[in-house]
Amino acid sequence: MKKEAIITLPNPHLRQKSQRVHVVSDETRQLIKDMTDASIDWENSRPHEISAALAAVQIDRLERVVIVRADFEDKDNQEFIPLINPEIVKYEGEITYDYEGCLSVKDFYGKVPRYSKIRVKAINIDGDEIRIKANGFLARVLQHEIDHCNGIVFVDHIRDDHQAFYRLNDEGELDPLDYERYVKDNADLWD
Template structure:
Protein backbone atom coordinates (compact mmCIF):
# COMPACT_ATOMS: atom_id res chain seq x y z
CA UNK A 1 0.00 0.00 0.00
CA UNK A 2 1.05 3.59 -0.55
CA UNK A 3 0.15 7.08 0.53
CA UNK A 4 -0.55 9.08 -2.60
CA UNK A 5 0.05 12.77 -3.25
CA UNK A 6 -3.08 14.95 -3.27
CA UNK A 7 -3.69 17.10 -6.35
CA UNK A 8 -4.53 20.68 -5.46
CA UNK A 9 -6.93 23.12 -7.09
CA UNK A 10 -5.46 24.26 -10.39
CA UNK A 11 -4.01 20.89 -11.39
CA UNK A 12 -5.37 19.73 -14.79
CA UNK A 13 -6.47 16.31 -13.43
CA UNK A 14 -9.04 18.09 -11.24
CA UNK A 15 -10.46 20.05 -14.18
CA UNK A 16 -11.37 17.17 -16.49
CA UNK A 17 -14.11 14.57 -16.59
CA UNK A 18 -12.71 11.30 -15.28
CA UNK A 19 -12.75 8.20 -17.46
CA UNK A 20 -15.11 5.29 -16.69
CA UNK A 21 -13.59 2.14 -15.24
CA UNK A 22 -13.94 -0.76 -17.68
CA UNK A 23 -13.37 -3.56 -15.15
CA UNK A 24 -13.98 -2.83 -11.46
CA UNK A 25 -12.46 -6.19 -10.53
CA UNK A 26 -9.10 -5.45 -12.20
CA UNK A 27 -6.07 -5.73 -9.87
CA UNK A 28 -4.97 -2.17 -10.68
CA UNK A 29 -8.37 -0.83 -9.52
CA UNK A 30 -8.09 -2.79 -6.26
CA UNK A 31 -4.57 -1.43 -5.74
CA UNK A 32 -5.80 2.11 -6.44
CA UNK A 33 -8.63 1.74 -3.91
CA UNK A 34 -6.27 0.31 -1.27
CA UNK A 35 -3.82 3.17 -1.82
CA UNK A 36 -6.68 5.68 -1.63
CA UNK A 37 -7.78 4.15 1.69
CA UNK A 38 -4.23 4.46 3.05
CA UNK A 39 -4.09 8.06 1.83
CA UNK A 40 -7.46 8.97 3.36
CA UNK A 41 -6.50 7.38 6.69
CA UNK A 42 -3.20 9.29 6.67
CA UNK A 43 -4.59 12.71 5.81
CA UNK A 44 -8.05 12.45 7.39
CA UNK A 45 -11.34 13.45 5.86
CA UNK A 46 -14.59 11.85 4.88
CA UNK A 47 -13.81 10.89 1.31
CA UNK A 48 -11.44 10.89 -1.61
CA UNK A 49 -11.86 10.69 -5.39
CA UNK A 50 -9.32 9.14 -7.74
CA UNK A 51 -8.68 12.44 -9.58
CA UNK A 52 -7.55 13.89 -6.25
CA UNK A 53 -4.67 11.41 -6.28
CA UNK A 54 -3.79 12.16 -9.92
CA UNK A 55 -5.74 9.21 -11.39
CA UNK A 56 -8.45 10.32 -13.86
CA UNK A 57 -10.82 7.41 -13.21
CA UNK A 58 -14.39 7.34 -11.88
CA UNK A 59 -13.61 5.94 -8.43
CA UNK A 60 -14.47 7.41 -5.03
CA UNK A 61 -14.17 6.20 -1.47
CA UNK A 62 -15.88 7.62 1.60
CA UNK A 63 -17.04 6.85 5.11
CA UNK A 64 -19.45 8.71 7.36
CA UNK A 65 -19.03 8.14 11.12
CA UNK A 66 -22.26 8.18 13.13
CA UNK A 67 -20.91 10.98 15.34
CA UNK A 68 -20.29 13.14 12.29
CA UNK A 69 -23.83 12.47 10.99
CA UNK A 70 -25.20 13.49 14.39
CA UNK A 71 -23.12 16.68 14.49
CA UNK A 72 -23.76 17.74 10.89
CA UNK A 73 -27.44 16.77 10.76
CA UNK A 74 -28.31 17.99 14.28
CA UNK A 75 -29.32 14.55 15.60
CA UNK A 76 -30.06 14.65 19.33
CA UNK A 77 -29.48 11.64 21.56
CA UNK A 78 -27.60 8.54 20.49
CA UNK A 79 -25.40 8.72 17.42
CA UNK A 80 -27.04 7.20 14.36
CA UNK A 81 -25.28 4.30 12.66
CA UNK A 82 -22.50 5.47 10.40
CA UNK A 83 -21.74 4.49 6.84
CA UNK A 84 -18.66 2.24 6.71
CA UNK A 85 -15.84 2.77 4.25
CA UNK A 86 -17.39 2.40 0.81
CA UNK A 87 -15.82 2.34 -2.64
CA UNK A 88 -17.94 3.45 -5.60
CA UNK A 89 -16.88 2.78 -9.18
CA UNK A 90 -18.60 4.65 -12.03
CA UNK A 91 -21.16 6.20 -9.64
CA UNK A 92 -24.36 7.89 -10.78
CA UNK A 93 -26.39 10.24 -8.58
CA UNK A 94 -30.11 10.95 -8.88
CA UNK A 95 -31.68 13.72 -6.76
CA UNK A 96 -34.88 12.44 -5.12
CA UNK A 97 -36.16 15.86 -4.09
CA UNK A 98 -35.52 19.26 -5.68
CA UNK A 99 -34.70 20.92 -2.35
CA UNK A 100 -31.13 21.73 -1.46
CA UNK A 101 -29.56 22.52 1.87
CA UNK A 102 -26.45 24.63 2.37
CA UNK A 103 -23.60 23.38 4.52
CA UNK A 104 -19.94 24.13 5.13
CA UNK A 105 -17.59 22.05 3.00
CA UNK A 106 -13.83 21.71 2.86
CA UNK A 107 -11.67 19.66 0.52
CA UNK A 108 -8.28 18.00 0.58
CA UNK A 109 -7.62 19.54 -2.85
CA UNK A 110 -8.46 23.03 -1.58
CA UNK A 111 -6.41 22.95 1.63
CA UNK A 112 -7.12 25.39 4.42
CA UNK A 113 -10.36 26.77 2.99
CA UNK A 114 -14.06 26.05 3.54
CA UNK A 115 -17.27 27.51 2.22
CA UNK A 116 -21.05 27.19 2.21
CA UNK A 117 -22.25 24.86 -0.54
CA UNK A 118 -25.83 23.94 -1.48
CA UNK A 119 -26.41 20.21 -2.06
CA UNK A 120 -29.46 18.09 -2.73
CA UNK A 121 -31.02 17.03 0.54
CA UNK A 122 -31.96 13.50 -0.57
CA UNK A 123 -30.34 11.43 -3.32
CA UNK A 124 -30.03 7.92 -4.68
CA UNK A 125 -26.65 6.71 -5.83
CA UNK A 126 -25.82 3.67 -7.86
CA UNK A 127 -22.36 2.33 -8.65
CA UNK A 128 -20.27 -0.77 -8.98
CA UNK A 129 -18.36 -2.20 -6.04
CA UNK A 130 -14.80 -3.53 -6.39
CA UNK A 131 -16.21 -7.06 -6.70
CA UNK A 132 -18.31 -5.97 -9.70
CA UNK A 133 -21.65 -6.09 -7.85
CA UNK A 134 -24.06 -3.16 -8.04
CA UNK A 135 -24.53 -0.99 -4.97
CA UNK A 136 -27.58 1.25 -4.76
CA UNK A 137 -28.45 3.39 -1.75
CA UNK A 138 -30.52 6.37 -0.77
CA UNK A 139 -28.79 9.05 1.24
CA UNK A 140 -29.80 12.25 2.95
CA UNK A 141 -28.15 14.92 5.06
CA UNK A 142 -24.40 14.68 5.56
CA UNK A 143 -24.20 11.25 3.90
CA UNK A 144 -25.71 12.75 0.72
CA UNK A 145 -23.39 15.78 0.95
CA UNK A 146 -20.25 13.61 1.11
CA UNK A 147 -21.29 11.47 -1.86
CA UNK A 148 -22.17 14.52 -3.97
CA UNK A 149 -18.91 16.27 -3.06
CA UNK A 150 -16.76 13.26 -3.99
CA UNK A 151 -18.65 12.52 -7.19
CA UNK A 152 -18.26 16.16 -8.29
CA UNK A 153 -14.52 15.49 -8.51
CA UNK A 154 -15.27 12.93 -11.22
CA UNK A 155 -16.78 15.68 -13.36
CA UNK A 156 -14.03 18.26 -12.80
CA UNK A 157 -16.01 20.22 -10.22
CA UNK A 158 -14.55 21.54 -6.95
CA UNK A 159 -16.85 22.83 -4.21
CA UNK A 160 -16.07 26.55 -4.78
CA UNK A 161 -17.68 26.14 -8.21
CA UNK A 162 -20.94 25.16 -6.44
CA UNK A 163 -20.90 28.05 -3.98
CA UNK A 164 -23.62 30.66 -4.44
CA UNK A 165 -22.09 33.26 -2.09
CA UNK A 166 -18.32 33.63 -2.25
CA UNK A 167 -18.43 35.72 0.95
CA UNK A 168 -18.71 32.42 2.83
CA UNK A 169 -15.34 31.18 1.49
CA UNK A 170 -13.03 31.35 4.49
CA UNK A 171 -9.86 29.96 5.92
CA UNK A 172 -10.76 27.03 8.18
CA UNK A 173 -8.57 28.51 10.90
CA UNK A 174 -10.58 31.75 10.86
CA UNK A 175 -13.90 29.90 10.89
CA UNK A 176 -12.81 27.96 14.00
CA UNK A 177 -11.43 31.06 15.71
CA UNK A 178 -14.63 33.05 15.25
CA UNK A 179 -16.85 30.05 16.06
CA UNK A 180 -15.00 29.67 19.38
CA UNK A 181 -15.24 33.41 20.04
CA UNK A 182 -19.01 33.37 19.39
CA UNK A 183 -19.43 30.37 21.70
CA UNK A 184 -17.61 32.24 24.49
CA UNK A 185 -19.80 35.37 24.12
Protein backbone atom coordinates (compact mmCIF):
# COMPACT_ATOMS: atom_id res chain seq x y z
CA MET A 1 0.00 0.00 0.00
CA LYS A 2 1.24 3.49 -0.87
CA LYS A 3 1.08 6.82 0.99
CA GLU A 4 -1.79 7.94 -1.27
CA ALA A 5 -4.05 5.56 0.70
CA ILE A 6 -3.69 7.81 3.77
CA ILE A 7 -6.77 9.99 4.08
CA THR A 8 -6.56 13.57 5.35
CA LEU A 9 -8.87 16.15 6.86
CA PRO A 10 -11.54 17.14 6.02
CA ASN A 11 -12.37 13.49 5.17
CA PRO A 12 -15.37 12.77 7.48
CA HIS A 13 -14.22 9.21 8.26
CA LEU A 14 -11.48 10.68 10.47
CA ARG A 15 -14.28 11.95 12.73
CA GLN A 16 -15.92 8.51 13.13
CA LYS A 17 -15.31 5.99 15.90
CA SER A 18 -13.62 2.80 14.84
CA GLN A 19 -15.09 -0.62 15.60
CA ARG A 20 -13.49 -3.20 17.89
CA VAL A 21 -11.72 -6.16 16.32
CA HIS A 22 -13.32 -9.36 17.62
CA VAL A 23 -10.95 -11.89 16.07
CA VAL A 24 -7.35 -11.37 14.96
CA SER A 25 -7.57 -12.86 11.49
CA ASP A 26 -5.51 -12.97 8.31
CA GLU A 27 -7.49 -9.91 7.26
CA THR A 28 -6.29 -8.12 10.42
CA ARG A 29 -2.70 -9.11 9.66
CA GLN A 30 -3.07 -7.80 6.10
CA LEU A 31 -4.48 -4.54 7.47
CA ILE A 32 -1.39 -4.18 9.69
CA LYS A 33 0.89 -4.85 6.70
CA ASP A 34 -0.99 -2.28 4.61
CA MET A 35 -0.70 0.30 7.41
CA THR A 36 3.03 -0.36 7.76
CA ASP A 37 3.61 -0.11 4.01
CA ALA A 38 1.69 3.18 3.77
CA SER A 39 3.60 4.60 6.77
CA ILE A 40 6.99 3.70 5.33
CA ASP A 41 6.07 5.01 1.88
CA TRP A 42 4.92 8.31 3.44
CA GLU A 43 8.12 8.52 5.51
CA ASN A 44 10.31 7.83 2.48
CA SER A 45 8.80 10.91 0.82
CA ARG A 46 9.78 13.17 3.76
CA PRO A 47 13.42 14.14 4.40
CA HIS A 48 12.92 15.49 7.96
CA GLU A 49 10.08 13.39 9.38
CA ILE A 50 9.40 9.88 10.62
CA SER A 51 6.12 8.05 10.71
CA ALA A 52 5.82 7.45 14.45
CA ALA A 53 2.50 5.64 14.28
CA LEU A 54 -0.69 5.17 12.29
CA ALA A 55 -4.30 4.21 13.04
CA ALA A 56 -6.34 2.05 10.68
CA VAL A 57 -8.85 4.86 10.13
CA GLN A 58 -6.05 6.82 8.47
CA ILE A 59 -6.11 4.34 5.59
CA ASP A 60 -9.91 4.50 5.67
CA ARG A 61 -10.51 1.32 7.69
CA LEU A 62 -12.72 1.94 10.72
CA GLU A 63 -11.13 -0.74 12.89
CA ARG A 64 -9.46 -0.21 16.27
CA VAL A 65 -5.94 -1.05 15.12
CA VAL A 66 -2.83 1.09 15.49
CA ILE A 67 0.80 0.54 14.68
CA VAL A 68 3.58 2.23 16.67
CA ARG A 69 7.18 2.50 15.56
CA ALA A 70 9.50 0.19 17.51
CA ASP A 71 12.36 2.76 17.53
CA PHE A 72 11.61 6.48 17.23
CA GLU A 73 15.30 7.41 16.98
CA ASP A 74 16.40 5.17 14.09
CA LYS A 75 14.72 6.00 10.78
CA ASP A 76 16.36 2.92 9.26
CA ASN A 77 14.51 0.64 11.69
CA GLN A 78 11.14 0.38 9.97
CA GLU A 79 9.59 -2.08 12.42
CA PHE A 80 6.17 -1.22 13.83
CA ILE A 81 4.36 -2.82 16.76
CA PRO A 82 0.65 -3.48 16.17
CA LEU A 83 -1.88 -2.80 18.94
CA ILE A 84 -5.41 -4.08 18.47
CA ASN A 85 -8.30 -2.53 20.43
CA PRO A 86 -5.94 -0.22 22.36
CA GLU A 87 -7.50 1.47 25.36
CA ILE A 88 -6.13 3.89 27.91
CA VAL A 89 -6.93 2.47 31.33
CA LYS A 90 -5.21 5.15 33.41
CA TYR A 91 -3.90 8.69 32.92
CA GLU A 92 -0.99 9.67 35.15
CA GLY A 93 1.61 12.36 35.57
CA GLU A 94 1.10 15.93 34.52
CA ILE A 95 -0.27 17.50 31.39
CA THR A 96 2.53 18.68 29.13
CA TYR A 97 2.48 20.58 25.86
CA ASP A 98 4.56 19.43 22.92
CA TYR A 99 4.58 19.40 19.14
CA GLU A 100 2.53 16.88 17.21
CA GLY A 101 2.09 16.23 13.55
CA CYS A 102 -0.21 13.82 11.79
CA LEU A 103 -0.11 12.03 8.47
CA SER A 104 -3.80 12.95 8.13
CA VAL A 105 -3.25 16.69 8.73
CA LYS A 106 -1.15 17.82 5.79
CA ASP A 107 1.95 19.88 6.48
CA PHE A 108 0.95 21.33 9.88
CA TYR A 109 2.07 20.71 13.42
CA GLY A 110 0.43 21.81 16.65
CA LYS A 111 1.36 22.21 20.28
CA VAL A 112 -0.93 19.75 22.04
CA PRO A 113 -1.64 19.05 25.73
CA ARG A 114 -1.26 15.38 26.74
CA TYR A 115 -0.73 13.41 29.93
CA SER A 116 2.94 12.60 30.52
CA LYS A 117 2.20 9.01 31.59
CA ILE A 118 -0.52 6.54 30.69
CA ARG A 119 -1.34 2.87 31.01
CA VAL A 120 -2.73 1.07 27.99
CA LYS A 121 -4.17 -2.36 27.39
CA ALA A 122 -4.46 -3.89 23.95
CA ILE A 123 -4.30 -7.17 22.07
CA ASN A 124 -1.19 -8.16 20.17
CA ILE A 125 -1.07 -9.81 16.75
CA ASP A 126 -1.30 -13.26 18.42
CA GLY A 127 -4.56 -12.31 20.15
CA ASP A 128 -2.99 -12.05 23.61
CA GLU A 129 -3.77 -9.16 25.95
CA ILE A 130 -0.82 -6.89 26.67
CA ARG A 131 -0.41 -3.98 29.04
CA ILE A 132 1.90 -1.03 28.50
CA LYS A 133 3.14 1.64 30.89
CA ALA A 134 4.15 4.55 28.71
CA ASN A 135 5.68 7.91 29.47
CA GLY A 136 7.12 10.81 27.52
CA PHE A 137 6.97 10.62 23.75
CA LEU A 138 5.51 7.09 23.67
CA ALA A 139 2.65 8.19 25.95
CA ARG A 140 1.98 11.12 23.61
CA VAL A 141 2.01 8.89 20.52
CA LEU A 142 -0.36 6.36 22.07
CA GLN A 143 -2.82 9.07 23.15
CA HIS A 144 -2.71 10.54 19.63
CA GLU A 145 -3.42 7.18 17.97
CA ILE A 146 -6.11 6.10 20.42
CA ASP A 147 -7.76 9.47 19.79
CA HIS A 148 -7.90 8.50 16.09
CA CYS A 149 -9.80 5.34 17.06
CA ASN A 150 -12.33 7.62 18.77
CA GLY A 151 -12.74 10.05 15.87
CA ILE A 152 -10.52 12.76 17.40
CA VAL A 153 -7.67 14.51 15.57
CA PHE A 154 -4.89 16.44 17.32
CA VAL A 155 -6.19 19.83 16.11
CA ASP A 156 -9.29 19.21 18.27
CA HIS A 157 -7.12 19.69 21.38
CA ILE A 158 -5.91 23.15 20.34
CA ARG A 159 -8.00 26.14 21.34
CA ASP A 160 -7.21 29.85 21.42
CA ASP A 161 -3.44 29.42 21.75
CA HIS A 162 -1.65 32.00 19.65
CA GLN A 163 1.53 29.90 19.50
CA ALA A 164 -0.21 26.64 18.63
CA PHE A 165 0.32 25.95 14.92
CA TYR A 166 3.58 25.41 13.03
CA ARG A 167 4.85 24.46 9.60
CA LEU A 168 8.04 22.52 8.89
CA ASN A 169 10.54 24.58 6.89
CA ASP A 170 13.08 23.29 4.34
CA GLU A 171 15.70 22.86 7.08
CA GLY A 172 13.42 20.64 9.17
CA GLU A 173 12.66 23.31 11.78
CA LEU A 174 9.18 24.33 12.95
CA ASP A 175 8.13 27.90 12.14
CA PRO A 176 5.14 29.39 14.02
CA LEU A 177 2.04 30.34 12.03
CA ASP A 178 -0.41 33.16 12.65
CA TYR A 179 -3.16 31.52 14.73
CA GLU A 180 -6.13 33.56 13.49
CA ARG A 181 -5.11 33.21 9.85
CA TYR A 182 -4.47 29.47 10.24
CA VAL A 183 -7.84 28.85 11.90
CA LYS A 184 -9.67 31.02 9.34
CA ASP A 185 -7.89 29.44 6.34
CA ASN A 186 -8.37 25.91 7.66
CA ALA A 187 -11.87 26.00 9.12
CA ASP A 188 -12.67 22.70 7.40
CA LEU A 189 -10.30 20.89 9.81
CA TRP A 190 -12.80 21.38 12.64
CA ASP A 191 -15.95 20.43 10.72
